[in-house]
Amino acid sequence: MSVIVVLIGFSLMLAIGFLIAFLWSVKSGQLEDKYTPSVRILFDDIKPDKAPEKKVNEKHND
Template sequence: MSILFMTIAVSLFIAIIFFIIFIRSVKSGQYDDLYSPSVRMLFDDELVKDETKEKTN
């Protein structure tokens, strides 16, 4: 039974370490998207068609 408690404690310790590393990398800008804003201007905006006009026969 003691091995179970030790395994849970070690796994929680490792999970906390990974969580701290993740938070630190997010705060340092590791996951900021620098590529998409420069490419976004190249895409044309799609025109919205006005569907409220009634068709006349």
Template sequence: MEVIFLLIAISLVLAVTFLILFFKAMKGGQFDDDYTPSVRILFDNHKKTTKKDQPTKKPKSYE
């Protein structure tokens, strides 16, 4: 039974350690994306058209 308590304690210490290391890496900019902004100009940007952007049709006159 003492082994289970020991394993739970060790797993909690490891989990807290990994959580602290993760937050330290986040704060240090480890996961910042430096590559994508430099190649963003190479991609085509397709603007989605809405009803505002589409030209309106004039109604037909029946004269």
């Protein structure tokens, strides 16, 4: 039966890990805005260093 002590120790550790992750997410402000990220994820990334002229041309061909 003493194996249960070890198992409970592990399970608590795991749970505390999740708790810390949650507290971190609260602290970093993830719960402050529950709407914008859902929109943001749908945007394509634009890289700032991409040569702008090239893309302008592409646009004009549209």
